[in-house]
Amino acid sequence: MGQTKVSLLIHINVLSIQKSSKSKNDMLKGDIKSTLINMAIPMIFGMIMLMTFGIVDTFFVxxxxxNELAAISFTFPITFLIISFNIGLGIGTSAVIGKYLGSGDDSNAKVLATGSLMLVFILVGMLSIAGYFTIDFTFTLLGASATLLPLIYDYMSIWYIAGVLLAIPMVGNAVLRASGDTKTPSIIMAAGGGINVVLTPVLIFGYLGFPALGIKGAAIATCIAWTVCVVWIIYFLAVKRELMEPRLLSWSEFVPASKGVLTIGLPAAGSNMLTPISAAIVTSIVAGYGAHAVAAWGVGNRIESLASIVVLALSMSLPPLISQNFGANQFSRIHTAYRMCIKFILVWQFLMFVILVILAPYIASVFAAEESVAQQITLFLLIVPIGYGFQGIIILTNSAFNAMHKPLAAMYLSLIRLFICYVPITALGSYLYGLQGLFWACVVANALAAGVSYYWFNREIGLQKQADKENYTRVNDVKRL
Incomplete structure (x- = not known):
């Protein structure tokens, strides 16, 4: 019986190794289009469920x-700030682990995975504590009225706990994606979104014997959902797939592992966090038009997240392929994959725009009881989605730069997009033409930044290919001598 168990465990481990090796082989040698499709499809379904919790929260609130809808709309830039920090550290984790796997160094990848999870827990914990003690100051600065502050406090005082819980599955999923597994992360994200969808109305309105908690119930539902995901991802990484050490690292192990992640993760996190910072600035501009405008802006941004699911799925599927091929010096495959994704995303996001134009009045009626809010939601959906394809180019280019271990290029690109294009142009549009001018300015800003992004990456990959060619020539010349 004991021998049977041992044989079974060996068989399971062999299958796991074979699966990992196959994923690695697909990314380095397999058909690029098929590999991206196989990685992106599970991510799309997972992202749909993950994004659902934001839409569900917004709908039930x-x-x-x-007032409650306006209050939760004010929280979007701050919650997105924490999420963006998590994403940045996940990008650093995925890029470094992907390069290790591409070059065949699996043992370092395992230690780094453990260190990255420890690191994100510590850093996001500190960020959330700071956020909790500055709730009133932060949201007053964003333009929230005294009427809305108690509602915002009810939500954010609990959500900051959820931010820490969210960090672990997000970085853990980055470890899985770096190894070529996008199916498991999608299942974990879907589970988190599903739990949240079920619990949110129950806790908000007090169904099934629970007390009615209002806006606070939405945050508690999110906490519970991510607690389940934390347990799941740690078990999967440490026990089932053995992609991390089933223990805490010593200080001597933790420091170098952290440095590896932070080298890319901090610039990536900083780059990602620029988006919610700029969003907070624009939200403060929108606040000048009143609570109805903020409510409409918040709904529009939630719909934007849902409409960008395919872009986000590709932005998480493309980097592992790029990182592993970067580790193997296969720059032509990187260039092919990038251009393929850009062409697809432009077509796909145009279709999203057409769908949103058709559905705009119906979406507005679902989310708004007051006619003035519904009109502004409709206006948002008729204009802003025109720029979603351009936005997709920016997101994919940013991910590609991070995957190629060029986090500063990604950060500079974000600075150009947000603080040279987005914020100044939207402020100008608002000043000249009101809220409608602000919406059109979003489109113009994304178009300008997309042009810069596309040119910059193609120039960079061209330089990399040329350098690799020259290095190959030098090596051959030395061999001939």
């Missing part, structure tokens, strides 16, 4: 009242 909108049923409470306009």
């Amino acid at each position: 909108s049923l409470i009242g306009t």
Whole structure:
């Protein structure tokens, strides 16, 4: 019996290794289009469920009242700030582990995975504590009125705990994606979104014998959902797939592992966090048009997240392929994959724009009880989605730069997009033409930044290919001598 168990465990481990090796082989030698499709499809379904919790929160909170909807809309830039920090550290983790796997160094990848999870827990914990003690100051600065501050406190005082819980599955999923597994992360994300969808109305309105908690219930539902995901991802990484050490690292192990992640992760996190910072600035501009405008802006941004699911799925599927081929010096495959994704995303996001134009009045009626809010939601959906394809180019280029271990290029690109294009142009549009001018300015800003992004990456990959060619020539010349 004991021998049977040992044989079974060996068989499971062999299958796991074979699966990992196959994923690595697909990314380095397999058909690029098929590999991207196989990686992206599970991510799309997972992202749909993950994004659902934001839409569900917004919908059920909108049923409470306009003030509650405005309050949760004010929280978007701050919650996105924490999430963006998590994403940045996940990018650093995925890029470094992907390069290790591409070059065949699996043992370092395992230690780094453990260190990255420890690191994100510590850093996001510190960020959330700071956020908790500055709730009133932060949201007053964003333009929230005294009426809205108690509602914002009810939500954010709990959500900051969820931010820490969210960090671990996000970085853990980055480890899995770096190894070529996008199916498991999608299942974990889907589970988190599904739990949240079920619990949110129960806790907001007090169904099934639970007390009615209002806006606070939405945050508690998110906490519970991510707690389940934390347990799941740690078990999967440490026990089932053995992609991390099943223990805490010593200080001598933790420091170099952290440095490897932070080299790319900090610039990536900083780059990602620029988006919610700029969003907070624009939200403060929108606040000048009143609570109805903020409510509409918040709904529009939630719909934007849902409409960008395929872009986000590709932005998480493309980097592992790029990182592993970067480790193997296969720059032509990187260039082919990038251009393929850009062409697809332009077509796909145009279709999203057409769909949103058709559905705009119906979406507005679902999320808004008041006519003025519905009109502004409709206006948002008729204009802003025109720029979603351009936005997709920026997101994919940013991910590609990070995957090629060029986090500073990604960060500079974000600075150009947000603080040279997005914020100044939207402020100018608002000043000249009001809220409608602000919406059109979003499109113009994304178009300008997309042009810079596309040119910059193609120039960079061309230089890399040329350098690799020259290095290959030098090596051959030395061999001939």
